[in-house]
Amino acid sequence: MDEKEVYLSMDKPDLYNLGCAPLTLLAAKQVDDLWSVLTWPRQPLPVLDIGCGPGDVARKILAPRLPPGTKLVACDISTKMLEFCRQHNALPGTITYEQLDVVEPDLENSAVWQYAPFGKVFCLLLLHWVPDNRRAVQNIHKLLVPGGEAVFSIIANMVFYTAFEEMAKDSRWGRYMQDVDEFVSPYQHSEDPVSDFCQLLQSEGYQVLHCDVAPQVLFFPSEMQRRGVGSGVPALSARTTTAVPRSHLHQHLVPGCEGDRLLTSLEEQEVYISMDKPELYNLGCVPFTQLAAKHVDGLWSVLTWPRQPLPVLDIGCGPGDVARKVLAPRLPPGTKLVACDISTKMLEFCRQHNALPGTITYEQLDVVEPDLENSAVWQYAPFGKVFCLLLLHWVPDNRRAVQNIHKLLVSGGEAVFSVMANMTHYTTFEEMAKDSRWAQYMQDSQKFESPYQHSEDPVSDFRQLLQSEGYQVLHCDVAPQVLFFPSEMQRRDFLKSVCPFLNRVPEDKKDNFLDDWLQRMEKLNGLSKDVGSSEEPKYYIHFNIMVVMARKL
Structure with a gap:
């Protein structure tokens, strides 16, 4: 050294x-x-x-x-x-x-x-x-x-x-x-x-x-x-x-004291998950990176790898943490990883903070792109694996998305999906959109709901969608999931970063809007706090998530 x-x-x-x-x-x-x-x-x-x-x-x-x-x-x-x-x-x-x-x-x-x-x-x-x-x-x-x-x-x-x-x-x-x-x-x-x-x-x-x-x-x-x-x-x-x-x-x-001063706040952004504010989203994404790692680890041993490595695609890569910290270290030697996102600003962040020259290439892609063959990602196809983690609950047209992923895969190639089936913050958005205080800012609230929010059997619905588009479903289940945050401030800041409506609300009403949203989530058991007898409080977000593995026929 x-x-x-x-x-x-x-x-x-x-x-x-x-x-x-x-x-x-x-x-x-x-x-x-x-x-x-x-x-x-x-x-x-x-x-x-x-x-x-x-x-x-x-x-x-x-x-x-x-x-x-x-x-x-x-x-x-x-x-x-x-x-x-x-x-x-x-x-x-x-x-x-x-x-x-x-x-x-x-x-x-x-x-x-x-x-x-x-x-x-x-x-x-x-x-x-x-x-x-x-x-x-x-x-x-x-x-x-x-x-x-x-x-x-x-x-x-x-x-x-x-x-x-x-x-x-x-x-x-x-x-x-x-x-x-x-x-x-x-x-x-x-x-x-x-x-x-x-x-x-x-x-x-x-x-x-x-x-x-x-x-x-x-x-x-x-x-x-x-x-x-x-x-x-x-x-x-x-x-x-x-x-x-x-x-x-x-x-x-x-060694001495002065007057107190509190921390400054960050600006929120209207686009969900702050796609044009990667710094803001990245501050709270660590629990999601850990969750993605858990999903990948749970299925990694059953994935099949050809002797001659084919490129791997990460769709909806966000700030790039999953691509660099979770996927890249696990890939067979010589495997190229293409990570893509719809946001050019998010991709700039990836290239600056999560670059891995020789292994990861960052490109722009909308997963429902109608002209897929002319996209930047198409040049690397076909892919042996596609990872689409924590993305499709933000995409209203899941059918077009899985069709595009099918086109990008080699025959026999495998895809791994994780999709939020339902989440109390979607329910609270629906409630607040009917509240006279907030309705004017939330007229398009349905755009920000998971396609499976009201499904009685999301596993069956997603399985049928995949099978109808030429996939063999190898694994598909739904389970409760808990995200841990070490402080209430971190959980609150993260939720602010993924709220699509907050930037529409006047400045003097933002705190009231956020408080109302969080209180409604707590009443629906979407947020919880655990105060142990000998430990510091722990703060959680609860939701159900589907994890799916499918193969292109």
């Missing part, structure tokens, strides 16, 4: 990034929990994200929440990780990516020093990889303005650290794990990590405002994805074990 052998395979950003979605969600929850108590000066000072990794937290979590005009500097020890950030998570005018080792002894000559002092420093899920926590918090103190605030989250202990220590004593693995102590959190064996970290901070000139430790669980939609995270860690990929986090140390500190 060019850099020291740092934990989390920092010279393999693509590999690490494949499994980082649960960690991004965890970071979002930590930020949301403390955001309202952070203080913001009238004249914005720059904000620093230390240990930014692939840049998802900087672009998806921090940047959208910052007050207007605030500069975000995101730094990492790895030059290769920073190259990945600049390619996939660039946000010109807001985020600057720079190299920094958090224990840098010559801090004043680092690339980050030129932007100091910082009003806020976020050091999320980093310090458990850093043996010298004292030097790290000293450097962060130097980078902060007096009265500036820092937010830390640290894994206090974790069973894979214990497993490493046990395996290092095993004759089969000991020779590969002689440096095991370098890969163990400084707080792994602490009887009171909260007290230890608080004392460290106080001794280095911080006032500690919040410090606690709590159990934490990361959710992975499949065994394959959870196992895949392990391959992103050098001590795992070379020395093999699996990891399940047990707890994290969540820290908010301040």
